[in-house]
Amino acid sequence: MSFAGNKTFVIDPERAAESNAVVFLTVICVFWSLAFVTASVRVYTRAVVVRSFGRDDVFMVFSVLCGIGGLVSWIIECKHGYGRHMDTLSPSDFLTLLEAQFFQSVIEASFAFGFLKISIALSLLRLSRGNWYTRILWTLIAFICFYTLFSFITFLTYCQPIAGLWNPALRPKCYSRFIYRNFGLFNAACNIVTDISFATLPIPLIWSLQLQRRQRLYLIAILSGGYCAVGCGIARAMFIIAYVHEKDGTFFPWAPFFGALQLDIGIIAACAPTLRPLLGRALRLPNSLDPHRGANYYRAGKALDRLPVSGNLPHGYQRQNTASGQFVELAKGGKQWAPAHPDDSPGGSATAIHAEHVRMKAEVGGEKSNCEVDAILPPRVEDPGSKGVVKTTEVKVEK
Template identity: 75%
Template sequence: MSSTTRATLIDPERAAESNATAFLTVICVFWSLAFVTACVRVYTRAILVRSFGKDDTFMVLAVLCGVAGLAAWIVECKNGFGRHIDTIPRSEFAKLMEAQFYQNVLETSFAFGFLKVSIALSLLRLSKGKWYHRILWTLIGFTCFYTIFAFITFLTYCKPIAGQWNPAVRGTKCYSRAMYRNFGLFNVACNILTDVSFATLPIPLIWSLQLHRRIRLYLIAILSGGYFAVALGIAKAIFIIAYVHETDGTFFPWAPFFGSLQLDIGIIAACAPTLRPLLGRVLRLSTTFDPYRGANYYRAGKALNRLPVTGNSARGYLRQNTGSGAFVELAKGGKHWTAAHRGDLTFLATAVHAEHATNQVQGSGEKSSSDVDAVLPLTDTPGFKGILKTIEVRVEK
């Protein structure tokens, strides 16, 4: 049938029907929220607390893949998504299918993979427990496995690959719709499993931390946002199951729609806990009005890793300059704890005995804990007279 004859058989009202604007608007709104949250996370980690780590790098990779997914949505909606499949010209439909292929590779496989690895690496910061680490590294390995599996599936769906969107390619061999559906369900099931694991695993650990209850509830509530991603994954699975019998999938592209929302919600839920140093005062999540104190709890871990190790343990004090926000270690030397100077932090007194420092804190009427403001006299510091407010943290490795 020629294109002219085909055009005369299409109802003009049916051809004018389109959901493209509605779908694209919702996608853009949620993606904008996810993108802004990720940008604020990068600012907080890289500029405010200067603790940009591997988990942040993987989050940036996930966001970049998400940008490619948004670009694919724009192309898809321009070339057929939201319209009835029998009203889409063949040339536009080919562009839609090509854009969907790249969306599947970059967003459905790699973006989710990078996101889950980022979440796991972030959770590794919470505890040094052996079993906790083993579980998280197992989940990272599992995530890498099904991400690579999804990538290979999309590459081998049709041979040659261009046959997925170009009907002019001869000799194309593709999976059946049922097999493609099964591959999609496997990928969704893996995403749901990891979402549930990452949302549930840290809850007992966070609740056991010596933090204000308000902070613990905030972190648990944010991490529980992963359950919204689980709900969206279930919705996506329902429409993937219906894919085999779908005859007008472009008019309501629910499966890719819920998949994109699942990614956006996952990015927001993963980035929100890292914003506490920036939003702590606004949301009353800080234990004090000292912004540096709440902002540098990530960097304490890095300073801890530099403490001297004796056998299987290392003990010492970390003292934080509330002016610069940096940590400096107090290394054990003989019977005394001596300040190890780092950078411009030359204000620390030398030969500070561990027990004497603890007694000074207790004698000032303050609580002796890892979260106490100590006003300690400094001696033997050339050119300095008086006292300097510091934060002293007892740490063990």
């Protein structure tokens, strides 16, 4: 005996034995394992290696936790109906399948995708160096919040009461399949739009960085992995369209299948760029996505080597931090008078120092910007610790 909808009838035993559950569950588990490992390594890299665990990583953790809930739902669904013909399911299996589908829709299709997209947007904000770029990303974050909450509300209001979705005895009032299909299409379309946006937005920014071509191509290739998620989203949307006419949707559950793949591939593509501190040495890549680091830094020691030393002072120079508020601007090729030590009174002795390559122009993304460095001052004569050259390591270019 079998249950399909409200009908009970005898079925062919061979048909009842047919199942795709193992295939679907295996593929889902493989991709989810890759996504989980990639996300775990990302957390380790950000929290331990580079110690820059931020908001984007927090939202990625939320997305992964929701993804775990989605995986548990898939296991339950495959055990109670996915991969088998709908007309071969027992009443208890069919109702359990409907309940698992509901929780998967809420946890995975709504919140997991929402947290993932917000995480990607916050990661791209780390690269943002322009107001227009920042505004676009915050607009996308607001849009993601809107359609995520909208999807969540549509799932909650699909049937009243909610439990009536998997318990017909409650005699629920539910949307028609066409309205439910349209809500699903809207959610899929929003995910496709945001996937395309996040895969495309970083390309012009990365290409403008003063990095080696190999490094730029690597970053673009990794971030463009989001286009694979776009492909899964399009396939998911096509099967959602066919949802209302599907008579055996449990045997080939393509729509939720491609939805799960879209989430897993999205997590992998979002986490891959953050693994560069671990993989950079093997690939000969810098360890930071910050466009200032590596592209717009210079070694202050090279400038120090060209600064002449007054004959009545010990050889060497002392670094004065700009945070002290006593920054002395040293123009390229010019001369400035500066106190021999920051603590000296205005009437104290002063020494003329010639600045070479201390204040310079640098190109950041094709635009000119000032390079502000710490003032290089001669050490105090009476300071016994002033021996040799005190050399700064890197000086940041501020736009």
